[in-house]
Amino acid sequence: MVLRRLASTAATSASKFSLAPTIKQLLERPPTADHVTTVSGWIKSIRKQKNVSFAVITDGSSAKGLQAVLLKGKDDEFLRKLTNGAAVRLTGQLVTSPGSGQSHELLVDQHGEVAILGECDSEAYPIQKKDLTPEYLREHVHLRARTAQIAAMVRVRDSLSRQIDKWFASQGFCYANTPIITGNDAEGAGEAFRLAQVDTQHPAAAPTGAPLPPSEFFSRPAFLTVSHQLHLEALATAISRVYTLSPCFRAERSLTGRHLAEFWMLEAEWAFPQNGVHGVCDLTEALLKDVVGGIIGSEDIDVLWKDGDDSRRQILLDAFSHKTPWTKMSYTDAIRELEVAGTSSQFEFTPTWGHSLQSEHEKWLAEKLVCGPVFVTDYPAPLKPFYMRANDDSHTVACFDLLVPHVGELVGGSVREERADVLEKKMGNLAGSEWYLDLRKYGGAPHAGFGMGFERLVSWISGVENIRECTPMPRWAGRMLL
């Protein structure tokens, strides 16, 4: 009785509007057996027999499709249109499936209905059932989410971002939107895209004499942001814990599978951090363990690892199943380990204190030495940007890179330099950045933050090595379809 009352209250307070359940929702809460059920989706595969056809229908809501059993009741002409890729609406009964591999199936008998909502010419259809290469699918990027792998990747991104939002809310963080268009060419070296100048006259305006030369829309040069950190820092002096998951851009010419010209970054900044850079590592580790832990065993991740390397997957699972904390190691200790390993000259570049870790060094640390994620902390100051907090040793800064097997650098973070005088010396003559100093001058509090490449996170947990397959519609040098 109590339960019944609760249920009816819930029904009243909920919105009356509701779309028809997706296949995922249907299978999670199957209706009673005599309930007439309508399912809309696309035919993923179909097998036609004399008196019955078996079709797998997907609506993209889950890795599993729904098997529909279509009893003969249509003419051949109609059946011919039931092809892979066709959009259909089926009405029948959801019944317990006698077959293995699925809990339920949709039985469409003579009382049921099959409507074709959109035909698909199976000869011309670019998404054939046979294995399609990643390169081919990149050429058909507008259709590639119709493959199981790309669809699973899109859903994994959805799951990740929801888990991330949940985690940050639990820790009192506020989600904030910082600008994409900025006056900062933050990390310099021409890696920021710049906006073209605009015609001073609006094209709709009637011509009033000679055209004026193009000018800056914002009255000064404008770039696409390479990072949201500086803007988040400004917000974190007011709302002490902020984060964003937002697009970033780099005009990098790199054509490797680890770089995109447009990518998403998870960035967080918070005031009043504890335990220096180790506290920042701890927060990052807790975030990743909570966020990824809930997803790593999902059907979608299984789809993505299907053709992947089992030993790599085991290393990943170990990182999330072990209760022990991830390894932390100072840059100085890392160099020492690399030097020892380097005596058997397995490296192309000699590891040397004061020089950047090369990709091969990072791989060795994560894949050979630690065999799991490793935080490398306290890099030499000249290797890192000006905003990282100087350590007392005056040589290193309170920063870390999180290196993970087969991906490399996944996260970079640091305590930020909150001392206005120290920062001003490091910045030198950065005209236009007075605002960044202001943040320290007026109640500047100790604070810290990190940035994580979202596509690299997807790559790591899914085993999909090329990050062009970790975002729905990738952009890189020379390539921008749609």
Place this chain on the structure above:
Amino acid sequence: MVLRRLASTAATSASKFSLAPTIKQLLERPPTADHVTTVSGWIKSIRKQKNVSFAVITDGSSAKGLQAVLLKGKDDEFLRKLTNGAAVRLTGQLVTSPGSGQSHELLVDQHGEVAILGECDSEAYPIQKKDLTPEYLREHVHLRARTAQIAAMVRVRDSLSRQIDKWFASQGFCYANTPIITGNDAEGAGEAFRLAQVDTQHPAAAPTGAPLPPSEFFSRPAFLTVSHQLHLEALATAISRVYTLSPCFRAERSLTGRHLAEFWMLEAEWAFPQNGVHGVCDLTEALLKDVVGGIIGSEDIDVLWKDGDDSRRQILLDAFSHKTPWTKMSYTDAIRELEVAGTSSQFEFTPTWGHSLQSEHEKWLAEKLVCGPVFVTDYPAPLKPFYMRANDDSHTVACFDLLVPHVGELVGGSVREERADVLEKKMGNLAGSEWYLDLRKYGGAPHAGFGMGFERLVSWISGVENIRECTPMPRWAGRMLL
């Protein structure tokens, strides 16, 4: 006993890492009286008396700060540094407050501690306690989140986006990221920002003869997207319900309080819609009622409406408190109503069938005729983009604009034209858009969608009229700070 067991289970299963509670979290779950509590934040105001000082501390987590009672125990020199804007860490006991206006206060007696983490020169501090104009705060955009109003707006954005995510998940939608950089200059007329060409040689590369002319980074002209709709449509042919909350850009020269050059849009596309354009309106209304209904009575909204117009607020509350559906009206009926009203010549522009509704017409419909939100549906085809579905009357399309009082157009949506042949005719010679036709050719299903300006939504529910105050760091023609 049962409760105790539940509590200990929860503690075990939760992540071990946790930041110190924010002021909001502390006040929601106050510790027991004898617990030593540490609070970090900024002084919002301070009143110094002979033996005691009263400071309000904020960490940006909620509209309410925490009052701290500091019993004398420090010298005058130290007390002088406790100024508005200074960053502090206070340790004391959270006790029930004897004063009104707060449930708890932090008592810092001789056993407690006051640490100044960042001083703030109260003379020079740009954020004085006196009322600061919006224009002044825009000039100090890096500091303006320290005001109660801007901080409340940032938190309202956070609340809105969380409620939006929750609602779409409940309806089986998948959150997806579509590109910012695109080859489409979608709505034409030069309103899309274009990326500048890049130097063909990387600046880091050594000069190897004469410099090459600049070229397109992506091998073709690249723009910042004005809408995510077309890309979402591609995804919705695979994952049948998708949405995004993402930046959009328009190089508009408008200097009104209703336009930004960079803004966020909530856009959704779904396959297999029901009830034509009315079904799209119903979904939009359900979304808004569920999302806004949970926020409209919050402390943060109260802060934002503080100096607002009470009658406007009542109109807003009515829209969300009444159980009746919002008004739907065809464009043709709207024109009829406007014609009647226009006979007393209250309009500058004569309302005429076939012409766009002017801003004054939209205002009259929402503010005078309906006195609430109104869906205007089925506009003449030539007034709307090519992708909207043609109605059977062959003159109008299955679309709507949602007009709301004092904001104007908040949402625009439609059923999309899913018939390849009809669409192809309407598109004419749109080379490079073959992919968009492909979506219809291969299992093209009926689908629908809408776009909602996120800053306009914030403006509507908060009574903040100028949308430059509805985003943390606004950009408009001629203006881009930071």
